[in-house]
Amino acid sequence: MDLLLHLCVVITIYAIFALSLNVEVGYTGLFNFGHVAFFAIGAYTSALLTLAGIPFIWSLPAALAMAGLCGFLLSIPALKLQGDYFGIATLGFGEILRMIFNNEVWLTKGPMGLPGIPRPEFFGFIFDTLPRYLALSAGFALLTFAILAFVVLSPFGRALKAVRDDETAAEILGKNAYRFKIKSFVIGSVFAGLAGVLWAHYATFIGPGDFTLTETILVLLIVVMGGKGTFLGPVVGAVVLIFFQESVRFLRLPPEWTRLLGPLQQMIFGLLLVVLMVFRPEGIIREKGGER
Amino acid sequence: MGIANLIKAFAATLIGGVGNLWGALLGGLLIGLAENIGVLFISPGYKDGIAFVIMVLILLARPYVILGERSD
Numbered sequence: 001m002d003l004l005l006h007l008c009v010v011i012t013i014y015a016i017f018a019l020s021l022n023v024e025v026g027y028t029g030l031f032n033f034g035h036v037a038f039f040a041i042g043a044y045t046s047a048l049l050t051l052a053g054i055p056f057i058w059s060l061p062a063a064l065a066m067a068g069l070c071g072f073l074l075s076i077p078a079l080k081l082q083g084d085y086f087g088i089a090t091l092g093f094g095e096i097l098r099m100i101f102n103n104e105v106w107l108t109k110g111p112m113g114l115p116g117i118p119r120p121e122f123f124g125f126i127f128d129t130l131p132r133y134l135a136l137s138a139g140f141a142l143l144t145f146a147i148l149a150f151v152v153l154s155p156f157g158r159a160l161k162a163v164r165d166d167e168t169a170a171e172i173l174g175k176n177a178y179r180f181k182i183k184s185f186v187i188g189s190v191f192a193g194l195a196g197v198l199w200a201h202y203a204t205f206i207g208p209g210d211f212t213l214t215e216t217i218l219v220l221l222i223v224v225m226g227g228k229g230t231f232l233g234p235v236v237g238a239v240v241l242i243f244f245q246e247s248v249r250f251l252r253l254p255p256e257w258t259r260l261l262g263p264l265q266q267m268i269f270g271l272l273l274v275v276l277m278v279f280r281p282e283g284i285i286r287e288k289g290g291e292r
Numbered sequence: 293m294g295i296a297n298l299i300k301a302f303a304a305t306l307i308g309g310v311g312n313l314w315g316a317l318l319g320g321l322l323i324g325l326a327e328n329i330g331v332l333f334i335s336p337g338y339k340d341g342i343a344f345v346i347m348v349l350i351l352l353a354r355p356y357v358i359l360g361e362r363s364d
Contacts, residue, residue, distance in 0.1 A: 081351055089351070092299055092344035103337035213295050
């Protein structure tokens, strides 16, 4: 039962993470390979602030603001690059950020990580047990879903899709594609920061090793598999993929094979992505009105 | 694990110009030199990041990169 609750918490956190990436990848067509960086910024900011004694109510908005600010600063140069080059730039940003976490020992304790992050507390109510934490993370997931659905359905969201489908046409119609991309990137970064905050306070320990490219690939896989550019896609993708990832643990394998489980998981993920791209490139849930 | 090498290889290709054999050679040489001279000035922990920073700076300054053909 506890395992199930734990899985549900992880799913809600990854759902937020995937929803935030969906704004960039699904609606604006920005393939961000460094999305985990903003997850890490949110996690580290909130963890450091709460460890310094600042209550969660203040550390949460501070972490979101920090993630948004970093997203803004990165997007100014990165979005000047086209297509693949943007992907490489974000990939490198993620790696550089991880290097900073590894090297600035005075701030982040380097590879030792930050242990003992307190559980979130709202007005004296502590979210310390699993069901309580699930309520908190599920509440934030619903809120994220509602806000992002609102953003995407608004004229702003339609403009984002126009930029994704044909940048030149959108610019001819008077939309500044560069500005729309920056806004989309900042929104995605803020919500990735939210997922990071929830993760840091759930795991109560974070270290640079938690924020590798593997996380980005996992969340990209969630978005692409669930169906990019749809509301429910990232959520469905998170549920399917996290359950699948955990179910590999229960495979009955001979003992001498168990050390292969980690790599096996990666291999299956890679295979899954290739198979999916070949047979159903639009993901589990299809985007309405998109070209087929 | 291989990500740092991947970025360096990509950076070398980009610096030299995509589709330019001698450019890639030059790019690789430049990055190798920059990395190892760079640690004189900054912490060796950031060594793997140097290639990447150079790459982004070059992409921003000259989108058609050093020896490649101009595409825009």
